[in-house]
Amino acid sequence: MNVLKKLFLIVPYLLFFSLSHGSYHTITIHANDSTLLVTGKVVDSITNQPIHLAAIYLWEHQTDNAPLKTAMTNKTGDYQLAYNRTPFYLKISYMGFQPQTKRIETMNGSNIDIGTIKLLKIDNKLEEVTVSSKRPTLELITGGYKFNADNNVIGNSTNMAELLKQVPGLTVNELEGKLQLLGKGAAVLINGRKVNMGGQDLLNYLKSLPSNDVLSINVLTSPGAAYDSSGDGGILDIRLKKNTNLGFFGSASASVSTLWGTDESLNLNLKKNKFEISLGYNFSYSENQHKRNDLIKNYYLPDSSFLYKQEQVSHRSQRTHSIKTNTLYHVDSTSTLSLNYWYAYFYGKFPNERDAAIYNRKDEFQRRIEQRDLIFLDNNFHIVDLIYDKNFEKKNKLSIGLNYSKYSNENNTSFWRKAYNFSGIGINSSENNSRNFITTRPYEIWTFNADYKNSIGKDIDLKFGAKYNRANTKSFFKNLATNENIVSGEESKEDEVQYNENILAAYAALDGKYKGISFDVGLRLESFDYTLRSISMSEQIKNNYINLFPNFYIRHDFDEKKSISLSGNRRIERPGYNMLNPFVVTNNPIYFTNGNIYLKPYFANRLDLQYSHKLNDNHSILLSLYGNSSNNMFAYVSRYNQEAASPEFNYYNDYNQQQIGGYFMSQNKFGSKVNISTYLSLQRPTFKSNNAEDILLPGMLNFNGSINTFIHIFPKTTIQILGFYASKRNSFQMKYGATGYVTTGVQQKVLQDKLNISLTIEDIFNLQNAPISSLGNVIAIESINKLRSRYAKVSLSYNFGKTFSIKQAKKLEKDSRID
Template sequence: MNAHITKLLYIILLLIAPVAANAQGAKPTAGSISGQLQNEQAKPMDYATVTLLRGKDSSVVKSTLTNDAGKYQFDNIISGRYIIKATTVGYQPTFSPVLEVEADEIHAPVIKMQQSSRNLQGVTITSSKPLIERKLDRTVMNVENSVLAAGNNALEILERAPGVTIDKDDNISLKGKQGVTVMINDKLTYLSSAQLSALLRSTDGSTIQSIEIITNPSSKYDASGNSGIINIKLKKNKQSGTNGSLTAGAAYGLNFRDNTSLTLNHKQGNFNFFGTFSRGDITRQNNINIDRVVDSASTSTYFKQLTSMKNSVHYNNYRFGADYNTSAKNTLGFVISGDYTNEYNDNNSKTSLGLTPDANDSYQNTLSKIKQTYRNIAVNLNDKIQIDTSGQELSVDLDYSKFNNNSFANYDTYFFKPDGSSLAPTLFLRNTTPSRITIYTGKADYTYPLTKTLKLETGIKVSSVKTDNDLKAEINNGDGFINDTSRTNRFVYDEKVSAAYVNLGKTYKNTSIQAGLRAERTSSNGNLVTNNQVVKRTYTDFFPSIFINQTLSPKHELGISYSRRIDRPNYDNLNPFRFYLDQYTYEQGNPFLKPQYTNAYELNYTYNKTINVSLGYSRTTDVSAEVLLTDTIKKATYQTRANLQKQDSYTININTPYTITKWWTGNINVTGFYQSFKSDSLSGGMLNNGQAAFNARTTQTFLFAGSYKAEVTAFYQSALTYSIFKIRPQYTVDAGVSHSFYNKKLNLKLAVSDIFNTRRNNVSTNYQSTNLVVRQKNETRLGRITLTYNFGNSKIKSREHKTGSEDEKGRVKSGN
């Protein structure tokens, strides 16, 4: 780790030491209850549900799960009389004696749970987690039992999460802001937006447990992600013995697609093995119409472009690992995951050109066939040590990831006069683009409860990333293909980040406070080898965060938070290679992109643990924004990223679940926002764009006799402004129904997405010499059928492990 960060962490710990010493000597002012659950053999009951009930009326105050040692704790408890209720599958509900809580810590007697001897055949359990659940620092979308998850992939499910939108290029926005960090099982993905969307498309919805939305993360998390973190939690079979599930699904819209996944788990004694394999074939259609005008000194040229894109993907994803409890306090584990994916693109682009809007002076037809292969693997080694029974623990993660992506493309362009006769010789181009990305990360996290109400968290992390992209471009000169020196290039990028953080959390009677500081030192080197163009950067940043939560009364809670964050450019955004749709339309990276910084503030109010209202403000400087620019000499329009001066964002979010009857429940999520973009040097002009906008999503859930469940979701996004773009409104309605039978081991789900086929992406811009309108329609209306069979034993939950390399992998391009 860098010496500067070591010194910083040392200084922070010296500053905290007197505070901790004083806190240890002071009498805690908040009441707390802690205890342990055991079975008849006095063994810990891990991951059981523990509920705190009021003694006077048995109303629910809080609920939690026991940890691996069967222990639980409730903090910030108002003085009074309480009862502990413990429940878990296969055991009788068990209650503690009445506990009197004052301004001290209460150690509840050990609760002994007895196995249930009742015959449960014929009993129907209809309770389940709500689809949308609000927690202290995050919103959770419980995907596991949702009907709409059936047959959808992870990207399609993510579109249904509160406040999340995905644009025509699969860029993810949260509450109207791009720059979202996506994690999988608390691990950064280190993927570019294109690779991330490919990975999420190849992840079956049946393998997802939940999606967590964290709009203002603490210093414990990597500082990347200006609009927050989306954490996708994958299922890990939680049962003892040997068990698993098999899922098969099919869907049809304009094209057919299918998916299959198998999950296995074996737990015996101190050993637990788990594994998931999924495969599938996805074919989808995408039609794009682009009308644009290119103004030069003396003339204007009008373009009308019609593009039909057919994309076919065959994917194989796997994830397996094992945990071994070497002792009651130490668990060693490993996780290996990867994907083996082939993708084919067959595009047909027709472009007409004229000096007036209605004239067709010439036209061209570009046929492109692109094959991409993705061979990716990630390995994680982890160790978790419970140092003592007070909650002191140390966890260590070592990660290695290797991404091998290859692209082979052929572009054939034919030129015609208005009457259809040939205008010029056919242009034949082809590209080979091997890409290699290697990532090493190591991190350690330490937790030390100084008292029952004061907790210290600290840790370090180092990462090393190297990307190597080698574009080999060729052109046919009539005698065969030769090297195209104007396009051939190689780009090598190295990045090293060292980080350290410290968090200090304190709970009082009705107040909890957490303050933290994270330091990150970055060294990067971007080398455009062919042009001998090198961009080097070294910088150290500090990222403070603070969270204050106040319980005003049993039904009213208030929270305020602040954090500073950074977004380093994705690797493909730095890559200056050009990727063509045709000679007038292409995409290229910007090796001179700088990181962007965000200061974010949020105020949260929660009523009765259900209705949540949040107000937010953030300012981002050096905004890395997607823009369209025009080369007026070549009359070409290209997509790239540029640093704008600043972005201001104001948001309000309201989320409320509700119950109409015992069989009809719902949830409404509404986000309003205003965001403005300013730049005084974009393409030689002044940019000052801003607009108020909102999106709303409502989900209705219906439970019927005979284990039938139905869901209907409606979504609306108003018109909005992003960077130089005006984005038109869009809306969609989804519906699905499921039925469980064969003792709930078999589940059948039927669903239709975008029932009325209304989901479109229509974008326009008129800035400087760029004047265009884009109308895009993807294949969004799909009918799905999914069948899931659960088999094996089902008693005890196993450990869920989170690895340490998610941030770096989130910036890599992946191909599913």
């Protein structure tokens, strides 16, 4: 533990920022020694006049997140940088001009003169948005791929949960509260900071955040040791837009859909001297209708009833607010201090009407049941980040972060249920019931992390860090009977659950490049313990685990166009608090649900082989093959509860899954008008149970694919067509039917590209009447689900701002940040 304490005091978290893209060139320079003095000149391409205070950034890799060196041009347009490693990338940027990025390849040289760089002037002062739109929809990155969202027409003026549905390989299941990557669970990060929520809470939080803030989404199927080990399917790192221009900028957007729904947002950004300040607000309201037809076979009903034919209709509505503030202070030329605050509010109202006809085993009508449910959700989310970043000489970097998260969740569910005979007359039945379930769950999470990156040789870096996470919750549950048809002693039940969780982690990783081989190997150590205490239980549950998580990534570049890589990692999936909670919910007349306090984490091992080939400047492909294996998984299955004499749905650690699969991605550009990205994945899982009595569905080959097309029919008019399809698939006792949709959107830019007007039509072809089946030993459910999702939406977004004048910018010459 002494080693852990030392690492805990030393290390950092690396906070990424997005790179704006401009033109790209490669320059090869022959020289003699290893000390580089890079010089050059920047002028206006039309007037050939020198550009004063143009920004010069130097990176070792184009995908790096912070420059190694920075400089500014003087009054004659000249600049110089000292550097001792090759090759490298140089980016030249100045407001009102299109930025340029150059790759410099040298032969151990010194005193390199790049020559005169001519920047092309642009009319639109908000050109940064236009330049970034040239990026392809899909890009290959270390450990996975990137989905670029900043040019998305369909995902404009909606929420993050809706935008995630466009990410290839990702499945967003709102009804079950699942977020899965290639059939496995995925952890979610925003700007590299983990969102410490799961299940329906996570989806509700993402629904409350606007999609207009999203720049890109990194899909990491093989994340490195610096990332948390949780999430057996990988990591989704949502990267937000960042204003890099000196001045005051903002955007406002509004949309309305026929579903019915509306979204409004306002974002303001100020960058002046040493401060960068942003403020954002978003409001959304939506209504929807969910229909479901069920055929339920129950093999253990005491009155020999066998078949339920049930219809459900739910008219849903939800309202969200979110506020975010970000303040970044440049302490000096090498360090920054940032304070970020997020607030989100989610309110949902879900009335549900159930009508069921019940038949016995002879297919004779027995009775009819009516049930009316009313569910209210009231969630509040607060997240605060305090981050300090420091860049040292020789590429060494330190990052220290403190995060505080506080969530409150109140769920109020009431229902009444009544049985009727064939003539529609009410009858006495044990199924007659009326109850009110009240759940309050406030919890808070403290996280501290520190990361350090040290250059230990040419093109080789050593990274190590530590992290501490503590979560606490004290939840209250009440099951209250509201009529007299309840057995004595069962009128009301209450429970209070206290849950405390601690995670202490340390990691070390080595990455670099040697003779055409790029590598990233690491090892992460995590200590995890939790305590769960319930008033209704006589015992206190305690568990403690210490585990190692290795990972590796090796890539060989045949040339600039072709590469092959092999990666592997070990990850963990821990039971969420909702899975451990023992509180019993009995609002369904056929079965009940509850949690399992004895659940344990399980591990997932994965191996990926990737081949990428850039055919030319317009076409590239990526092929990936993978395999993963998990034992003693927890899964949500049905079993018969002898004590309650009723079927139950619960989580158990009895299941094993092996999966093999692959995916293919292509990026294609046809002239200057058409960009098409395609994605297709296939996987074949197999399931096994340690319990011989469990019935499991067989694994089957399944696939999902998407095609995303952008057509620039006019210089300022863009059409986006998105198609998605997922085939039938099984998961333990659950069988999912095929689903898919085709969505189109058109966007027109006016008022010097400051105003964007878009029209979106979703589900041109609606395949979302999705069957879902559950097959168990004591209960079988066949359901047809239909979520009303065909709609049209009109969106407006307006960008505004003012670049500070050169006179104001000259004040930067006295700024200590200028090297």
